[in-house]
Amino acid sequence: xxxxxxxxxxxxxxxxxxxxxxxxxxxxxxxxxxxxxxxxxxxxxxxxxxxxxxxxxxxxxxxxxxxxxxxxxxxxxxxxxxxxxxxxxxxxxxxxxxxxxxxxxxxxxxxxxxxxxxxxxxxxxxxxxxxxxxxxxxxxxxxxxxxxxxxxxxxxxxxxxxxxxxxxxxxxxxxxxxxxxxxxxxxxxxxxxxxxxxxxxxxxxxxxxxxxxxxxxxxxxxxxxxxxxxxxx
Amino acid sequence: xxxxxxxxxxxxxxxxxxxxxxxxxxxxxxxxxxxxxxxxxxxxxxxxxxxxxxxxxxxxxxxxxxxxxxxxxxxxxxxxxxxxxxxxxxxxxxxxxxxxxxxxxxxxxxxxxxxxxxxxxxxxxxxxxxxxxxxxxxxxxxxxxxxxxxxxxxxxxxxxxxxxxxxxxxxxxxxxxxxxxxxxxxxxxxxxxxxxxxxxxxxxxxxxxxxxxxxxxxxxxxxxxxxxxxxxx
DNA sequence: CACGTTAATATGTGCATGCATATTATCTTT
DNA sequence: AAAGATAATATGCATGCACATATTAACGTG
Numbered sequence: 001x002x003x004x005x006x007x008x009x010x011x012x013x014x015x016x017x018x019x020x021x022x023x024x025x026x027x028x029x030x031x032x033x034x035x036x037x038x039x040x041x042x043x044x045x046x047x048x049x050x051x052x053x054x055x056x057x058x059x060x061x062x063x064x065x066x067x068x069x070x071x072x073x074x075x076x077x078x079x080x081x082x083x084x085x086x087x088x089x090x091x092x093x094x095x096x097x098x099x100x101x102x103x104x105x106x107x108x109x110x111x112x113x114x115x116x117x118x119x120x121x122x123x124x125x126x127x128x129x130x131x132x133x134x135x136x137x138x139x140x141x142x143x144x145x146x147x148x149x150x151x152x153x154x155x156x157x158x159x160x161x162x163x164x165x166x167x168x169x170x171x172x173x174x175x176x177x178x179x180x181x182x183x184x185x186x187x188x189x190x191x192x193x194x195x196x197x198x199x200x201x202x203x204x205x206x207x208x209x210x211x212x213x214x215x216x217x218x219x220x221x222x223x224x225x226x227x228x229x230x231x232x233x
Numbered sequence: 234x235x236x237x238x239x240x241x242x243x244x245x246x247x248x249x250x251x252x253x254x255x256x257x258x259x260x261x262x263x264x265x266x267x268x269x270x271x272x273x274x275x276x277x278x279x280x281x282x283x284x285x286x287x288x289x290x291x292x293x294x295x296x297x298x299x300x301x302x303x304x305x306x307x308x309x310x311x312x313x314x315x316x317x318x319x320x321x322x323x324x325x326x327x328x329x330x331x332x333x334x335x336x337x338x339x340x341x342x343x344x345x346x347x348x349x350x351x352x353x354x355x356x357x358x359x360x361x362x363x364x365x366x367x368x369x370x371x372x373x374x375x376x377x378x379x380x381x382x383x384x385x386x387x388x389x390x391x392x393x394x395x396x397x398x399x400x401x402x403x404x405x406x407x408x409x410x411x412x413x414x415x416x417x418x419x420x421x422x423x424x425x426x427x428x429x430x431x432x433x434x435x436x437x438x439x440x441x442x443x444x445x446x447x448x449x450x451x452x453x454x455x456x457x458x459x460x461x462x463x464x465x466x
Numbered sequence: 467c468a469c470g471t472t473a474a475t476a477t478g479t480g481c482a483t484g485c486a487t488a489t490t491a492t493c494t495t496t
Numbered sequence: 497a498a499a500g501a502t503a504a505t506a507t508g509c510a511t512g513c514a515c516a517t518a519t520t521a522a523c524g525t526g
Contacts, residue, residue: 007480008479008480009479009480021444027403033505033506033507034506034507035506043480043481044480044481044482044483045481045482045483045507046479046480046481046482046509047479047480047481049507049508049509050479050480052507053508063506063507063508064488064489064506064507065487065488065489065490065505065506065507065508066487066488066489066490066491066504066505066506066507067488067489067490067506067507068505068506068507069506069507074318074321074402075402077315077316077317077402077410078313078314078315078316079313079314079316079410079412080311080312080313080314081311081312081313081314081412082309082310082311083309083310083311083312084309084310085307088307169307169308169310170260174466176465176466177310177312177465177466178463178464178465178466179312179314179463179464179465179466180461180462180463180464181414181436181461181462182436182459182460182461182462183416183417183434183435183436183437183460184416184434185418185432185433185434199418199432200418200434201416201417201418201433201434201435202416202434203414203415203416204416207466209466226415227415227416228413228414228415229413229414229415230411230412230413231411231412231413232409232410232411232412233407233409233410233411233412233440233442240510241509241510242509242510266475266476266477267476267477268476276510276511277510277511277512277513278477278511278512279479279510279511279512280509280510280511282477282478282479283509283510285477286478296476296477296478297476297477297518297519298475298476298477298478298517298518298519298520299474299475299476299477299517299518299519299520299521300475300476300477300518300519300520301475301476301477302476302477
């Protein structure tokens with residue numbers, strides 16, 4: 001038995017992981033209580049708890065009070081992806097970033113968003129169209145709606161120097177958000193803006209952020225051809 | 234000062250969050266040490282530690298030994314997305330799932346994967362082409378390479394009844410993986426297979442999983458038109 | 467003054483313990 | 497026997513303490 005260092009919580013986590021991987025404990029099976037494991041590893045229950053909590057967080061085991069801990073039947077395949085600020089993403093590629101504001105207007109809430117941005121908001125929505133460049137080549141096209149009820153200060157901002165994204169990140173922290181990714185064919189407009197041929201498959205990301213119950217902003221980002229969003233599990 | 238319940242670690246986390254959101258502590262600024270906070274909240278240092286650890290995990294604060302804790306300058310926008318087993322995803326939509334194995338062959342490692350599946354593997358790679366259906370309509374097209382050095386048992390499997398994905402999830406747990414998403418235009422083959430017109434923008438997901446240093450499998454999933462991958466922040 | 471050594475300090479983590487809480491099993495009561 | 501009250505139990509969480517470790521600041525020596 002290749003013993004890992006079993007008196008650190010990470011060590012214990014590794015050992016538990018090994019037992020799950022090696023099917024010492026089958027999927028769905030119950031594993032010993034914290035107290036027993038603590039005794040086996042010769043450590044405090046707190047330490048085992050820490051390890052189990054961590055495994056539960058990553059979805060590998062399911063814990064319920066009184067019911068005990070069991071190995072997850074279908075270990076959900078979770079990936080955490082970091083959505084960077086576009087400027088940083090571009091600069092990380094070693095390219096110079098620039099953005100240009102194509103349009104800034106006060107618009108009625110588009111029908112698509114009536115469900116989230118309550119229709120009662122009337123005209124109080126700021127609409128922004130921005131193009132992000134990497135080394136002077138179009139990188140992503142952004143359409144954004146900002147809820148002025150939630151973020152009235154946005155009215156004063158031109159968003160010409162610093163992008164709306166960065167400003168909002170720093171000034172209107174959100175508590176939760178919905179995110180979705182899709183593929184779409186470039187229409188005439190986006191093809192022109194992103195400098196590609198019509199019909200090209202483009203990667204799109206849509207996001208709505210909220211603070212509490214109030215929507216802050218809706219963004220749709222359409223990336224230039226060839227974009228890949230990467231992540232690790 | 235709207236006081237939250239400050240003698241639970243979650244309560245303390247909320248209060249700290251509030252101070253960050255309300256800019257009591259500006260981005261980049263140092264926040265008091267655990268000991269001071271513990272005294273202020275009248276709780277044990279451990280409890281404050283727990284709260285701070287959690288905030289650090291979600292990227293809102295940066296912690297360094299001796300250097301202290303400071304509010305993150307650019308709170309990274311992290312999203313955890315769960316990659317479901319296709320069958321479950323389809324069934325969750327209330328549709329009936331079916332898959333069909335289009336091809337099963339032992340192939341040399343494709344050049345694209347030489348970097349990961351070491352070329353020395355020679356022919357020991359199982360290649361699978363699978364089509365997943367939802368209510369008898371194509372849902373996703375899957376191309377997969379399985380490293381038979383790592384998972385020799387796969388040689389015995391036909392993968393006609395249970396899909397390779399499910400079998401691998403249960404029989405070859407991975408320790409890490411690379412994931413990427415992109416958009417592509419349907420070529421003649423994929424258009425035929427997914428029953429759409431050539432050129433349609435399709436959402437694709439690529440994934441390589443490893444156990445330790447040994448690659449297990451590479452999958453490329455191309456979804457039928459209209460697919461959206463959703464997540465929450 | 468440059469550079470390596472040492473001390474101070476903030477977080478990281480372990481331990482023993484006790485109580486809280488959710489959930490299940492068991493024991494009543496009707 | 498069905499329904500409701502009660503006890504048992506496994507995890508969740510807080511406490512106080514001690515020591516480990518990384519990092520910075522201060523110090524001292526050539």
